[in-house]
């Protein structure tokens with residue numbers, strides 16, 4: 001059955017203790033791009049040209065349109081061009097913050113789906129999404145931070161939790177060597193990465209073929225700086 005080309009709100013169970021955000025997904029399809037076209041600017045379309053693969057280009061445009069839709073829904077501003085900044089290998093952000101609240105934005109995409117969300121309150125959001133058919137190589141599996149024998153998610157779910165955490169951290173893959181699992185609570189996981197404490201959780205129950213596997217992470221607080229002793 002064809003997926004409806006409309007933004008679909010996604011219910012996300014937040015990691016314990018984390019702030020609450022809002023999340024939507026769209027099919028990564030030509031029909032969705034036609035439906036969401038009015039949310040895009042000429043500059044968005046120019047920026048999209050840096051992606052050579054048509055599906056990747058489409059995902060970039062849909063993620064941009066979905067972020068604008070999410071911002072307009074959250075801020076009640078209607079469909080006018082919101083000053084969204086899309087940067088290569090960085091999180092999206094709002095260019096000019098004229099609103100009182102700080103919003104953190106995150107997107108993830110596969111060949112089938114685009115997921116976007118926003119988190120108020122000054123904490124940092126990371127989302128990740130993979131198709132259940134994706135395989136995880138032994139080399140990648142070895143880099144996941146769950147110790148052997150410990151309660152752990154499936155390999156693919158673990159990878160989405162790691163990527164969501166690396167996006168919430170903001171450095172992406174280069175920060176993987178610093179990512180440590182520090183605990184589990186109420187269905188979520190706690191990580192430390194450099195100065196950040198990160199809370200991650202699976203986003204279960206997403207429909208689709210292949211089934212999407214997704215995760216959220218929120219960079220919750222800075223570790224307090226310890227005063228150096230003279």
Ligand SMILES: CC(C)(COP(=O)(O)OP(=O)(O)OC[C@H]1O[C@@H](n2cnc3c(N)ncnc32)[C@H](O)[C@@H]1OP(=O)(O)O)[C@@H](O)C(=O)NCCC(=O)NCCS
Nearest residue numbers: 060089090091092107108109140163166167170171172173
């Ligand atoms: C961000 C990262 C962790 C994941 O990216 P990814 O899985 O390739 O792609 P996703 O669809 O999940 O996410 C892409 C989005 O993440 C965001 N993003 C990219 N770098 C980011 C960063 N450093 N911090 C926060 N968000 C970031 C962007 O918004 C990007 O979307 P856009 O290009 O449309 O703007 C990336 O650092 C990366 O390097 N991935 C490499 C994947 C890899 O090595 N896989 C091999 C293991 S099997």
